Amino acid sequence: MHIIVIGSGIAGVCFAEKYGSLSRNDEITLITRENDGYYSRPLLSRGFSKNDIEQSIILKTFDKLRAGNITVYSGAEVTALNRSDKTVVVTGPDQEKILQYDILVLATGSSAFIPRPFRPYTGLFFCLNSLVDLKALRRFRLGLLNQNRKPDWGIIGGGLIGCEVTSDLAFSGDNVTLFHAMDRLMERQLATEDSALLLEVLQNSGVKVLLNQDVKEFARQEDKVCVKTGVTTEFDGLIVACGFKPRIGLAELAGLEIGRGIKVNQFMQTSDNAIYALGDVAELPNGKLYAFILPIRSQAHWLAGFLAGKEQSSWTPPVFTTKAKVHGFEAVHPYNL
Numbered sequence: 327m328h329i330i331v332i333g334s335g336i337a338g339v340c341f342a343e344k345y346g347s348l349s350r351n352d353e354i355t356l357i358t359r360e361n362d363g364y365y366s367r368p369l370l371s372r373g374f375s376k377n378d379i380e381q382s383i384i385l386k387t388f389d390k391l392r393a394g395n396i397t398v399y400s401g402a403e404v405t406a407l408n409r410s411d412k413t414v415v416v417t418g419p420d421q422e423k424i425l426q427y428d429i430l431v432l433a434t435g436s437s438a439f440i441p442r443p444f445r446p447y448t449g450l451f452f453c454l455n456s457l458v459d460l461k462a463l464r465r466f467r468l469g470l471l472n473q474n475r476k477p478d479w480g481i482i483g484g485g486l487i488g489c490e491v492t493s494d495l496a497f498s499g500d501n502v503t504l505f506h507a508m509d510r511l512m513e514r515q516l517a518t519e520d521s522a523l524l525l526e527v528l529q530n531s532g533v534k535v536l537l538n539q540d541v542k543e544f545a546r547q548e549d550k551v552c553v554k555t556g557v558t559t560e561f562d563g564l565i566v567a568c569g570f571k572p573r574i575g576l577a578e579l580a581g582l583e584i585g586r587g588i589k590v591n592q593f594m595q596t597s598d599n600a601i602y603a604l605g606d607v608a609e610l611p612n613g614k615l616y617a618f619i620l621p622i623r624s625q626a627h628w629l630a631g632f633l634a635g636k637e638q639s640s641w642t643p644p645v646f647t648t649k650a651k652v653h654g655f656e657a658v659h660p661y662n663l
């Protein structure tokens with residue numbers, strides 16, 4: 327049997343490794359756009375305070391996965407999925423290939439969500455969703471530091487990732503202003519009391535927090551970028567952190583059932599019984615996306631066991647919690663997930 331996995335995040339890699347260990351005679355191929363190896367996405371938000379992050383974030387090189395009998399196409403993108411003949415089209419750096427699968431696992435993850443009004447300005451801001459994004463941000467910051475300038479950042483979005491990035495930049499010595507649309511930070515995950523505590527921690531680290539902000543547009547002014555609310559404020563750099571968007575494009579074009587993510591049943595199976603989905607991209611029958619490390623690892627290991635015939639019952643989400651990686655902040659109440 328040939329299993330093709332698309333994506334080298336935690337979902338794709340954990341599945342491929344576990345399945346390989348359970349079913350040694352099958353062929354596993356993993357296809358990924360990434361070039362740097364399998365890395366820890368949560369560590370991206372500590373990407374400024376850790377000098378060796380570009381190396382220490384790598385959990386496993388692709389060569390190490392290859393040594394474990396997984397065929398890896400890196401720097402390659404699956405550009406089409408043909409369900410009738412069970413093939414995928416892989417566009418690599420210098421050639422196109424068509425590969426046939428018996429089982430396909432979509433572990434395509436998510437990209438940063440850009441609110442519609444911001445979309446005309448994508449050249450004016452950064453996001454922090456991948457190692458490529460982090461490297462671009464670090465290069466930009468280093469350019470400012472090399473000119474003896476203290477970087478002045480505007481962060482748009484006071485959710486989990488916005489607060490983490492804000493905290494890490496401030497911890498690293500930069501000026502940071504955080505714009506949030508709501509009247510309290512991380513309102514989806516935190517109790518009101520914890521939002522107030524988080525606000526205090528960020529303010530004490532020198533961050534200017536602006537709540538109830540309606541960011542309307544951005545503009546460039548010489549080497550500055552401007553955020554326009556009622557007033558205009560200038561920054562060296564902007565980061566938009568307004569949530570995530572599951573990468574459903576391939577599945578949608580191939581006619582699979584789609585909601586916010588790729589719809590799966592309790593067996594992580596899509597509307598095509600030869601195709602499964604895992605991780606940020608998978609939407610369970612309860613309408614939930616389990617976009618956190620712990621449940622994704624659980625889904626990946628469960629699916630490997632199921633396809634290897636070691637597991638009969640359906641996937642059930644584990645009990646899990648999370649923690650905002652904000653320097654000096656500990657919530658008193660459990661997070662709402």
Ligand SMILES: Cc1cc2nc3c(=O)[nH]c(=O)nc-3n(C[C@H](O)[C@H](O)[C@H](O)COP(=O)(O)OP(=O)(O)OC[C@H]3O[C@@H](n4cnc5c(N)ncnc54)[C@H](O)[C@@H]3O)c2cc1C
Pocket residue numbers: 332333334335336337338357358359360367368369370371402403404405433434435436454455456487573576604605606607616617618619620622648649651
């Ligand atoms: C800054 C940040 C901090 C976070 N912190 C935490 C935390 O503290 N705790 C926690 O539990 N979770 C955290 N998360 C969420 C967690 O990292 C994600 O839920 C998880 O990494 C998703 O894994 P995944 O494998 O589903 O997707 P991804 O990690 O997005 O991997 C998908 C992969 O598929 C590849 N791909 C997509 N389409 C194609 C294609 N067509 N062809 C080839 N390759 C393709 C992508 O390039 C990518 O490598 C954080 C996320 C971010 C961005």
